[in-house]
Amino acid sequence: MSWTDERVEILKKMWGEGQSASQIAKELGGVTRNAVIGKVHRLGLSNRAGSAGAKAAAKEKAPKAEAKKPAPAPAAKPQPKTESAAPPPQPKVAGRRAIIPAGQPLPPQPSANEISPEALAKVNEIEKKSKKIGLMELTERTCKWPVGDPATEDFWFCGLPVKAGKPYCEAHVGVAFQPMSSRRDRRR
DNA sequence: CCCTGATTCGC
DNA sequence: GCGAATCAGG
Numbered sequence: 729m730s731w732t733d734e735r736v737e738i739l740k741k742m743w744g745e746g747q748s749a750s751q752i753a754k755e756l757g758g759v760t761r762n763a764v765i766g767k768v769h770r771l772g773l774s775n776r777a778g779s780a781g782a783k784a785a786a787k788e789k790a791p792k793a794e795a796k797k798p799a800p801a802p803a804a805k806p807q808p809k810t811e812s813a814a815p816p817p818q819p820k821v822a823g824r825r826a827i828i829p830a831g832q833p834l835p836p837q838p839s840a841n842e843i844s845p846e847a848l849a850k851v852n853e854i855e856k857k858s859k860k861i862g863l864m865e866l867t868e869r870t871c872k873w874p875v876g877d878p879a880t881e882d883f884w885f886c887g888l889p890v891k892a893g894k895p896y897c898e899a900h901v902g903v904a905f906q907p908m909s910s911r912r913d914r915r916r
Numbered sequence: 917c918c919c920t921g922a923t924t925c926g927c
Numbered sequence: 928g929c930g931a932a933t934c935a936g937g
Contacts, residue, residue, distance in 0.1 A: 924931105925930100926929105
């Protein structure tokens with residue numbers, strides 16, 4: 729396969745959308761993620777906002793003079809990274825009331841979170857696919873999202889492969905880390 | 917171990 | 928120009 733205009737288009741588009749190199753490679757077909765990354769470099773794209781490889785680019789020695797333009801607005805921040813950790817691992821079980829061990833204050837009902845419907849739907853789907861692993865099976869790369877009622881046998885951990893560094897799988901990361909816009913005030 | 921992107925270098 | 932191998936990191 730060669731880099732035709734079309735394929736480069738797709739590459740640019742997807743890269744711009746923040747798709748990973750491997751995803752782009754998969755989409756294009758006939759190329760590896762290395763090929764994609766190589767092309768991205770040659771095209772002069774490369775550093776997107778925040779990524780695992782950002783540090784690699786940062787380690788730079790830069791023996792070359794930097795062409796600085798008196799840009800009034802230097803750092804363009806597409807994404808302020810508006811994320812706030814949501815506390816939700818609230819074990820939920822269909823049709824049963826959660827049992828709390830000792831009658832405790834239980835005050836900070838962390839907030840009756842309103843998770844985005846899509847995220848919830850996503851979770852419900854992957855929940856079916858969960859490995860239903862026990863506490864002992866948890867590893868550094870298994871989703872640690874709790875499912876069910878911890879007070880019963882009806883409890884397990886998602887166990888799906890986690891996504892880059894996060895403690896949860898992709899779907900659960902989605903519900904755990906809500907954009908602050910969506911978890912903004914639930915007025916009144 | 918899974919994944920990510922970055923860089924190098926023979927082709 | 929290309930991309931596999933390698934590197935560096937989460």
